[in-house]
Amino acid sequence: MRIFNTLTGQEEEFQPFQNHHVRMYTCGPTVYNFAHIGNFRTFVCQDLLRRWLLYRGYRLTHVMNVTDVDDKTITNAKAAGLSLKDYTTRYADAFFEDCRHLRLQQPEVIPYATDHIEEMVQLVEKLMEKNLAYRQNGSIYYRISAFTNYGRLSRLDPSQLQIGHSIEADEYSKDNPRDFVLWKAPKDGEPYWETRIGPGRPGWHLECSAMSMKYLGETFDLHCGGVDLIFPHHENEIAQSEGATGRTFVKYWFHSEHLLVNGERMAKSKGNFYTLRDLLEKGFDSIAIRYLLLSTHYQKPLNFTLEGVGQATGALQTLKNFLLLARTCRQAPSDNPRVVDIAEHRLRQFESAMDDNLNISAALAAVYDARYDLNAIAESQGLSSADREKVLLLFQKFNSLLDVLDFEADVITDAEVLQLIEERGAARRNHDFMRADEIRAQLLQRGIALEDTRDGVRWKRTR
């Protein structure tokens, strides 16, 4: 498979260091509030990547950190009158609940920053020994002028960087304003840790270097995040890690583009700021949102609109209707050789699209083409048992990547509903269409849609 590597600015053949084992790190959430839909676009892209690696048979060790100490978590916890731990636990729980709604697979390891202070201290000690870090007013800074590769990932020339406007008071004492903080001196009323490098708390970049190397080794295959993390976060991670170890930190850098809402950057002030919760409360389906978020290539901006969620819902419905037909269509007396041909052809099309830098649009086209081809057969001739299995297996393969379809047999157990379906059938046979339509409308209100086919009545849930 080929994948775009931010480090080289090119698409490259993916070849992990250890042949069959991929080690991957993703920058996880900072748990200071509910994650928004833009955050989840990134996590859905990473979910697609991880699922494709698994599909291709790699053993995967995926680490995603949780940042549970930083300026925002501290400020918000204080405002909420909670301890830092109580506050961040609340939002970490909410985050993982949202992840389940979006069917994001759990990474193998989910380390929390506050559980890894010792590893971070060790990393700072190494950087101090190598004279890549210096102490200033109780804080410790990274000396970027001592790291020659600084700016390679982001293609920024350190000497060209403008100095930001929001430099904190204590940072005026840095040797170079562009140096970044590794360890922050304690402030009044803020949490801090007593450590060998002095009291304080970690800077933002430090945790990712310390935790990724702890769980994946000093050199690993993939590091993921949103494009906004390229600079400074990932640039600084490289400086910290490679500065400390002298070895290549990461082989492939995977960055996903941002999500816009109605063509604009999402911002609370613009009134276009959505959390997943907002959308679910408005009655949108979390699976349709997953579908929408995964259906645009990760390197392209995704313009999120409520109309788009509606379109995604419609597209999913087409696939669900097909699966219903595939399960319930007439039993054919013998196998149809075209079924296996179609399945193999469309699967190949799907796989080569995904191998091509996760070309999800082309992969989805293969899914819909398969649906179209197989639908015609199921509709006109029915399917033999073996062919039915093949069709369902094909879509299960597609779904191992997409995870937007359900395959468990859905049965109605409610005796009253079954009774009504029965009664409607009798009414239709007696040409009492008033009564039949009345029952159909009644069931629709309960979320069950009835469809009359030449092979009898068929039903599906509408919610």
Add this chain to the structure above:
RNA sequence: GGCGCCGUACCCAAGUGGUAAGGGAGAGGUCUGCAAAACCUUUAUUCAGCGGUUCGAAUCCGCUCGGCGCCUCCA
């Protein structure tokens, strides 16, 4: 000021030199007691605009217009 991305139908979107995939929505039709589903037909002589290279350009080059991102809070 520096670096980078994007512009394909009503909407989303693939395609990076060989004559415009796929999805949604709309219109007409077939089937149906009516629906629904499905199927058929239909919606870009054209890819922001203008020039150039080429037998051939949405694809390559140049310019123009429009939108977006990063440059120490950020997914």
